Amino acid sequence: xxxxxxxxxxxVSMKTMDREFTAIIxxxxxxxxxxxxxxxxxNSQGCTLVELRRNLKxxxxxxxxxxxxxxxKEHSQxxxxxLITVRV
Numbered sequence: 001x002x003x004x005x006x007x008x009x010x011x012v013s014m015k016t017m018d019r020e021f022t023a024i025i026x027x028x029x030x031x032x033x034x035x036x037x038x039x040x041x042x043n044s045q046g047c048t049l050v051e052l053r054r055n056l057k058x059x060x061x062x063x064x065x066x067x068x069x070x071x072x073k074e075h076s077q078x079x080x081x082x083l084i085t086v087r088v
Contacts, residue, residue, distance in 0.1 A: 023056055025049070039063060 022037040032052040036042035042059045046052030
């Protein structure tokens with residue numbers, strides 16, 4: 001579990017979980033191009049499939065961390081964080 005400091009000084013626990021996403025991969029010339037179906041804005045490229053997969057994983061991590069950081073800044077100190085589970 002990771003934690004980060006909220007802007008009000010409160011320590012907020014962030015659970016890290018393994019999650020699965022769907023990568024859409026295409027070969028375009030010498031490059032592999034990929035997007036993540038479930039998260040708009042996650043896309044990358046790589047010279048090999050291994051490189052593309054590594055880059056997509058990093059892009060997902062950056063987007064999720066960025067979204068969490070923005071959410072912490074936008075909500076009041078009284079806001080409650082809660083995990084929800086959805087089966088799709």
